Each structure stands twice: as structure tokens, then as C-alpha cells.
Amino acid sequence: MAVHQIGEGGLVMYWVTFGLMAFSALAFAVMTFTRPLNKRSHGYITLAIVTIAAIAYYAMAASGGKALVSNPDGNLRDIYYARYIDWFFTTPLLLLDIILLTGIPIGVTLWIVLADVAMIMLGLFGALSTNSYRWGYYGVSCAFFFVVLWGLFFPGAKGARARGGQVPGLYFGLAGYLALLWFGYPIVWGLAEGSDYISVTAEAASYAGLDIAAKVVFGWAVMLSHPLIARNQTDGSLLINSTNDPFVASTTHIPERQGGIFGGLMGKKRGAGTPLATNEGVPRKAAPTAATTTAGNPATAAEV
């Protein structure tokens, strides 16, 4: 019975990846907190992604976040469950980073994110499974991956096109890059946690490479294309400007907007809306509802 554990090279990869994630976290924090309050939503999301990944990589580099699991072949292999905890939180955030550009119905955003969470959890269960049933988890996890892809490229793409302007280009660029990268994970899983075919060091290096591309590179792309995203984002202003108190809220001078996943989660200000203020350059596909409600009431619109 062999015991497969990580080698020096794998730990080096963990430290390098930790360094990149931590550096990006510090940089993204500075970039985000120096932005106007109503232009931070994508910064917050991207900052959370690299921060969580930095902690996970520190844990793995510090020889934590793993457990010896026996394989059907009778060998013991170190399974790094820490990366699944990382992915549980970061993959939904990565999806939000792009889905929030589409303005698709929240019900759809919800099932895409839940399919993603199921995909990750099944990958973890399969990795911790000591028998061949692990492949059952794997198969269903892959099925959920296709549900996520379907959500990104059918309803998601439809929403992006509906918003028009610079959104489709931005959305397809980010979503396509992410989707392509994500195909790498199930391949590594099959060779590493799944079949115990490649070494734990090779596994560590492969996942690290994928995470750097999917979080650091993707993160910098999102942060650097910030002006473009901020101009086209659907929720940024809501996330930041809605407050616990109308008195304070009304002093921030941000035009009211409609809900959205953040709007809903965060509460938002009511009344007359001039969404153009937070959507410059986005061609109106229809009159915003909020505006409609006050259209018959010039006095109100005038006051805001």
C-alpha cells in the first residue's frame, strides 16, 4: 500500500499561487476602496475571490486542509479538501461577476449558481469517497457543469444581447474565457482525485495553474476593464448606495434604481428612477419601470 503525498514542487506551487492571490487581493482592495461608492460591486466580488483563494492556498502550503483518503486501488492519497471550500465560495462569485452584466431574471441567476454549488460539492464528495462510487459523484458533477454552461450561454447570452451596447462583447469575452478554463478542472480531477493516476504534486501544479488563470488573470481582467464594467454593471450602485436608513440614503444623491440580486439582498431606495445615470451608453431597450411610475407625475420626477 503506497501513500501518495505532495512533494516539494507542489508546495512551492502552493506558495507561489498564494503569493499571487495575496498580492492581487491587496491590489484589488486598494483599487476598490478608492473607487466611488457606486462603482464598487465588481471590485468587492473580485476582491473576495482572490482573498478566499489566498487563504486556501496558505492553508495548503502550510500542509493543512488535507486528509489521507484510501483509494479503490488500495493506496492512500492526500486529498486537499481546502480547495473545494475555496471553490464553494469563489465559483459562485466568479459567475456573479459576469452574470450581473446580463440582467437576466434572478430566478435564472439562482439556478445557475445552485448548479455550480452542486457541481463543487459533488466533486468534494467524490474526492472523499473511498470506493468506486466516486465516479457517480463525478458524473453528476459534470452534468451540473453542463447546466452551468447552458445557463451562461443560453439565458445568460440572451440577457447580454438584450442589454446591447458594450455588454455582449464584455460578457462573451469573460464567460467564454471562464467556461473554457473550467473544462480543465474535471480533467485534472479524473486523473488525480479520481483515478489516483497523476501524483499529488502534479495535481497541485495543475489546479494551481488553473486557479491562477481563472482567478488572478480573470480578476485583473475584470479590475482593469473596470470603467467599462462599472458603466455597464446592473447592480453596483445598489450594492453600495442602499442604506439601512432613508435619511442617510437620501444624502448620497444616487438616482433610485430597480432591484437585482444585490438590490434585493441589500435593499434599495424607492421612487423615481433615472437608470441612465448608472448605465451611460446602454441603449434603452424599454422605458424603465421606475420612471414609468412617476411619468404621470412630473412634480415628483422634478423633485428628485
Next chain:
Amino acid sequence: MAVHQIGEGGLVMYWVTFGLMAFSALAFAVMTFTRPLNKRSHGYITLAIVTIAAIAYYAMAASGGKALVSNPDGNLRDIYYARYIDWFFTTPLLLLDIILLTGIPIGVTLWIVLADVAMIMLGLFGALSTNSYRWGYYGVSCAFFFVVLWGLFFPGAKGARARGGQVPGLYFGLAGYLALLWFGYPIVWGLAEGSDYISVTAEAASYAGLDIAAKVVFGWAVMLSHPLIARNQTDGSLLINSTNDPFVASTTHIPERQGGIFGGLMGKKRGAGTPLATNEGVPRKAAPTAATTTAGNPATAAEV
């Protein structure tokens, strides 16, 4: 010292239950995704319930999701913690399936769900406890069960009656069935995890039977009485139609509605409201607020 583990019969029960849950999940998915966007909320909830249960039963059937825990009597017994993780997510969803019919204040919905979660967690802690203090967890867990029942049959019932129409019949039918079934769980717990009196196989069969009745049978009842539920649900349209972006939102042509747990979680569209559109057949108990806000402003109402 005896080691109590599951027998062949128990694993068969797990596989059978997995099959029923998985089949229901596929069926519910088809039923839900072929429904109009504003009639899916109960479908999503019920689909999530059987999907989570299917995964948990697969895990237990695959000899996972369990741990050997020593009993005060000195024996070791396999404790299936996987079922508690299942229940942690599915019992609140089961409650939501019925509570969303009542329109009770969200604060009340919240404490009912939190009491339910406490009930499940205390059951898990008790099951993992190696000494007689397990009965302390058990007692408080039962106390929280009565808090849940109180919530369902006092504020919940009051809300259902207040909505009138077909809601009370629907609510009392589903809530009564669920409440009755739920009495079975603490009984099995006391005989199985609690006192180590019945075998792990008998425990598996008992819980499986209860889960089939509370999730598969209940789920089909909810899915098949869909037209009735959809017509009376308070949040379905909000869950689906609210979007991340007013421009897209305003193209879905769904009349604005008020909040609600989904409305709040998901964000919703603003302005004039004609709730009747999503509440046909529900006698108005009072003029909907949204309508009130525009009543003094015919121009607005006219425009929507």
C-alpha cells in the same frame, strides 16, 4: 463492545430511496422548466428538495456520509450525519413551500425557519454525542420542533385564513400532512441514534420511509397541485421576473408586485401594482399598497 453497522436491507432501502428521489428530481426539473417564468417558484423549491435528498441517499448508499460513534452503553454505532446535512437544507425548503402561501410577515417566516434549523442541528449534535448529554440536545431539539409547529398553526394558519379563497384548504392540507409526518423523526431518533435500541438497518428503513413520504409524496402533491398553488402563491412571479437590470426587467411585462421573502431576496420591479394578475381568485382582503400609491395618480396607473 459491539459495533452496530448497516445491513444489506438498509443499503437496499437507501438505493430505492435514492432512485425515487432522483426520478422525482428529473421529473420535477422537466415540469418546472416547461412552466412560464412567473409560475416556477414552488417548482424550484420542490426540485431542490428532492435533488439534495437524492445526493444524500446516494452518499449513504455508497457507504459514505457516516461515522462510528461510541454510545454510553459502550457500543459503537454508525451515525449517518449525511441525513442531517440533507435535512439542514431540505426542511427549511419544505417549510417555505407552504409558508409562502400564507403571506405572513417575513420576521415570522424567519424565526420559524431558524427554529427548524436549530431543531436539525441539535439532532445532529445529539447523534454525534458520545455520552448521555445527547438527551439534552434531543430535548431542546424537540422544543424547537414545537416552536415550528406553533409557527405553522398559529401565525401561519392566521395568514392562510387571511388570504382566503383556496389558500386555507391548500395550506392546512400540506402543513397538516408535513407536521404529522415530522412527529415520526424524533421517535426514530430516540430509538436509533438516541438509545441505540433498534438496528442501523431498521433506522435506515424508518428514516427512508419518512423521507419518501415527506419529500417524494409531498413533492408530487405540490407539483401536481401546481395550477392551484401557482394561482395562489405570493412570490412566484417575483422570484422569476425580477432581474438584475430594469431594461431587461421592463420587457417581461409582468405587473409589479410587493416584496416577500423571494421578492426581498431577489429584488423586484417597482411602481404600480396589479397583484390580481398573479392572484386570480384570491379575494382582496384590502387594497394592495402598491395600487394605493398610484391610486391618486390615474395617469401612472394608466401607463402600466
Next chain:
Amino acid sequence: MAVHQIGEGGLVMYWVTFGLMAFSALAFAVMTFTRPLNKRSHGYITLAIVTIAAIAYYAMAASGGKALVSNPDGNLRDIYYARYIDWFFTTPLLLLDIILLTGIPIGVTLWIVLADVAMIMLGLFGALSTNSYRWGYYGVSCAFFFVVLWGLFFPGAKGARARGGQVPGLYFGLAGYLALLWFGYPIVWGLAEGSDYISVTAEAASYAGLDIAAKVVFGWAVMLSHPLIARNQTDGSLLINSTNDPFVASTTHIPERQGGIFGGLMGKKRGAGTPLATNEGVPRKAAPTAATTTAGNPATAAEV
């Protein structure tokens, strides 16, 4: 190799703390549920805090919720992970209890709470770490503590001052007390889980003392200053009065209000707003948006 475990005195402290938490939970439940529906938010939060802590202390007193972890010095020490699960839920609630008084933007409330959660999780990872990398977790955890303090005393303080009236006094009293106490935790951690310098019994007594001051004493302070808090809270009415159904909602006769973390989470009623009704004594810093939207429409305002 020494094995450091808890002594009789430590267990006694756990039982005493459990008793105080449980008694407070029962008292707070009575106090909260006998209050009007629109004055319960702080009661719910504070009740949840002591209830969760009571369960955690019961678990530790019942010799559960712990694991033997090896130290760099080669000794084994019992690590009570149960207290971190407690803190994971209770520290964000403690922060909400005070932040909800400030009406600061939700985006800010969000990053304060996330920094707090990161602080707790890193403390747990450090406590479970078997090597000296634990001090890395500790250092970053302390860094997140300062992020929390920054949030409380810069944006938080700004928001409290902006609301004026009795809010600043209330906020600085509670926030100052909490912040001062929280400095005690990293000190104990460094001596106990960190360096294995003080005994597990001394650790238990120290944390118990801090928890009693930060949850029982703080909780009673919040519950007894209820009239003051209820009059100044920003979300209480929303939490309770928003419903799943406009028909029921409109029968509760609570003036509409703007969002907020609870408003957003819970959904809320629309339209004309007279926030003064839930903010007596709070000088208006600006015209509330909701009111603004109807100001031009006396007919509407009149109807509500």
C-alpha cells in the same frame, strides 16, 4: 509528550456560562415576543446570539465540540472548535445589533461583516494548525480585526453622527464596549490555542468571561435600552412588517419604509413613506426619498 485537556474548573465555567446564556435566551424570547411586531428586530438578533452561545456552551460542557490537536512543542492540546462555530454566527449578529443603528450603506455593512467572518475563520484555522504557520493565520486574523474596527469607527461612526439625535450616544456606547472587549480574544488566543502557554482550564475561563461580557451583559444592555433602540432603529419595522403577500401586508397599517439590510432581505412594502413614524425623535437630515416620491402627489399621501 503532554496532553493538555480541561480541568473540573473549566467545565464548571462552561456550565455557568451555559446557564447564563440559556436564562438570557428565555428572558429575551419573552421580552421579544411580547413586543409589537414592528419593534422586534433587535430582540430577534440578540435572542439569536444568546441562543447560539447557549448551545455552544452546552456542547463544550458536555465534553463535545473539541479535538486534540498537536502543537509545535510536541504536546497535544484540546481545541474547542465549537466556540468558533458559535462566533462565526454570533459576532456578525453582534455587529448588526449596532450597525443597524447607523444607516450606513449596505455595501459597507457587508464588508465589515465579511471581515469579521474572515477574522473568526482564520482564528479557527490557526487553532487547528499543527505547526507554526498558525501564527500566519493569527496575524491576518488580527489584520481583519482592525478592518472591522475601522468599519465601526469610521464609516459606522459617520453614519451614526449623520442620524443624530440619540443615535451617536447609543452607537458609541455599544460599539466602544464591544470593541474594547474584542481585544481580549486575540490575547487569550495567543496564550492558549496559539502558544499552548496557559492551561485549557484558564483558556475556558477567560473565553467564558469575555463571552459573558460580550453577549450576556451586552445583550441585556441592548434589550433593556429597547425603547431607545426601537425608536432609533432603522430596520425593525421592515423586518417584521414586510410580508409574502401584499393583501396581508396592507392590513398591518405600517407606513411604508425604505430598504436596508433587513428591508432588502425581507422584502418590504412599497409606495408612500412616512419614516418619522418609526423614527420619532430623529431629526431629519434630508427629505426621505420615499416621501419625496409622493410629495408631488398629495392625493397619494393622503390615502395612506
